[in-house]
Amino acid sequence: MRLLFIHSDHLEFEVTEEIGDLAEHEGVPLDGRMEDCAVTFITVESADADDPDAVVTNAATEIRDVTGQLQTSRVVLYPYAHLSDDLAPPDVAKAVMQALEADIGTDHEVLRAPFGWYKAFEVRCKGHPLSELSRHVSGHDEEEEAPESTADREPSEWHIMTPDGELHDAVGAKSDVSDDMQAFIGDEVEDVQASPGEEPPHLAIMRDKELVGYDDMSDAGNLRWYPRGKLVRDCLMDWVDDLIVDYGGMPVETPIMYDLGVRAIDEHAGKFGERQYRFESGDRRMMLRFAACFGQFSIMHDMYITENDLPLRIYEMSTYSFRREQRGEVVGLKRQRAFTMPDMHTATRDMDQAREELERQAKLSLSTADDLGVNYEPAIRMTRQFFDENEAWVQELVADFDKPSLIEVLPTRHHYWSAKVDFAVIDSLGRPMENPTVQIDVESAERFGIEYHAGEETYHPPILHYSPSGSIERVTGAILETAAKQEIPRFPTWLSPTQVRFVPVRPDLHGEACEVMADQLEEADIRADIDDRDESVGKRIAGAETDWVPYYIVVGDREVEGDTLGVNIRAEDDELEMTLDALIEHLEEELDAFPRRSRYLPMHLSEHPQFV
C-alpha cells in the first residue's frame, strides 16, 4: 500500500461520475469538506491482497504515527489509484478502505471519500517541512514476517548423529568430529562468527585468474564469465547434466518468466515477498523465476501421469534463476541475484518412495565430492513429527553417508518441506556454503494441481526438490575456496582451462615441435597450449604455476632430439620423465569419467588478450 499525506488547511471533494460498476454508494458521503486535517491519499496494491488485515493494521499504525507528528486528530482517507501501477483488485481495495476507516475511526475524526468515482477535489497544503510525506506499507514486514522470522521461532534442537545411529548433543560432540564439521556446528548451532571481517579468498582468485567478474552495467550480483571461467562453468554444467541423465533425470527447458496474473504463480510468488525481479510487459505483470519449480510443475500439471511413471524425474539446468537478494547478502560466488542452478523435481508415489528417492539422491551428491575435490559435511533437517515417525530411517541415512551428520529438529514446519538434506562445503575462513540439497515437498502438488492416476483413483504425489550440486556459481566458489586451503592451490585436472602447457626454450627453434605435440594432445581431447611469448624460460614457468596448469613441459634441444619429456606435475611438485604417449595415456585415465571440452583461448599464449 502506498500512502501520500498532505497536512492541509482544508480538503473539499464531490463526486462527478461513476467508474464502471465499482462505485460505492452506501456508508460514505458523496461530497464533503474537512478543515485542518491530514489528507491521506491511498493506493492499495496487488501484494496487499495476500493479507488485507495485516495491511490495514500496519497502515493504521503509520497514519497514527503521522497524525501524532502533525498534532491533528482529523484524517481524510482518499482512495487514489495513481501512486502505484500495481493495483489490488477493486473489491479488495474497497474492503481495505472500509476497514481502515473503522480502525482509524476509533480515535480520530475521519472523512472517507467514496471508492469507484471520479471526483473533483480541492486541497490546500500547509507547506511546512512535514506537511508532505509518503509511506509504503506492506502486510509482511511488521505483522507477518517479523513474528515468523527465525528470531521468534521456537529454537531447533541440534544433534550430531554418528554412523552407528547414536544421537549426541551437537556442541558436546565437537571434539569427536572433523574440523569442517566443528566449523559447521560453530556456525549453525553456536552462532560463532568465523574469521570476522575477512574477505573470502575466492574473490581475489576469481579476478586474478581471469575467471569471473562483476559488471557495472548490470545489477549487483549479475556476474560475467571470461573465457577461462566460462570453460570451468561449462564443464561443470556438462558434468551435472551427465550425472543426472545417468541417474534417470529427464532434461527439459522451461521459461524464465511467468505471468503474475495466473493464480498459482501469484500465490506461490507472493510467499517470497520482495525477493524477485518483477516488471511490466505490455499490460501484464511478470516475474523472473527464482528456481525451475514453476516450469517443471507446469509440465507435471499438464502431463497424464500414471503410477508406473513414478518416480518421475524432471531436470533442468536453470540458466538463469533470479532472486533479488538484499544488497548486503550478495557476495562474489557465494550468493548472486542471477545464478545457474541444476534443479530436478521428482514426483513420487508416497512417502515411502519419497524417502527412498531422497536417500538415493543425497547419496549421489555425496559421492561426487571427490570429482569436485571438495569435502561435504551433511546436515539433515526435519520437523519434530517427521523425526519421531522416521528415526530408524534417519539412522539408515546417516549410516549410508558414513559421516557424522548434523541433525536439526524443528518444533513446527515453517517451510514447504518436511525433511531436507543439505551438504555444506566449509570455506577457507571456516564459514559454510550450502551446496547440494534435496527436500521433500508436501504442499506443491496440491497447489499446482499435479496428480497421478492409479487404477480409478488419483493422488497428489509428494515431490522432491533436488539440486545435485548446488548452484554452478557456488560450486565454483567452493572449488576456489578449497583451492585456497591447499598447499598447492589448483583445479581438478578435468576443470583446468589448460591441462598441458608447452614452454619452448626458444619459440623460434622449438615452437614447431611443441605444435606437433599439442595437436596430438588435442586429438585426444586434452586441452594444450604453448607459451611462445618472448619471455625468459623462468618467467614462463612461473606463468604456468600461477595459471595453475596441472602438467607443463619445457621443450628445448634435448626434448626435440630425445624420446622423452620432463613433465612437471604441479600437484605433486615433481618432474617425471615420460614419453608423450605415456602422458596421453595417463591423462586419458585421469579424465576418463569427465566431460571433455576444447580450449576457449588460442593455442599460443602470445595471442591471448588480457581480460582483466
Place this chain on the structure above:
RNA sequence: GCCUAGGUAGCUUAGCGGUAAAGCGCGUCCUUGGUAAGGACGAGAGCCCGGGUUCAAAUCCCGGCCUAGGCUCCA
C-alpha cells in the same frame, strides 16, 4: 534493507587541502634464454558520480552509485 570501511592508470595499491605516485600489466629496444618472474626506455589518470565549503578539493562536508565486512535474510 540497516550499520561500518573502501572506491586514485587495464589490475593491486600509496598519497589525504597547494605541480598525481609505485609495482604488475601494456608498447619499443636490448638480451636468444633450460625449471617461480633479465635489463633499459616509453605510453597510460574526467583521482566513482552529483552538489557544497575554500584563494585552492583526489584530499574536507552532504547526497547517490558500486564493492567488501557485520546485522538481517537464504522460500
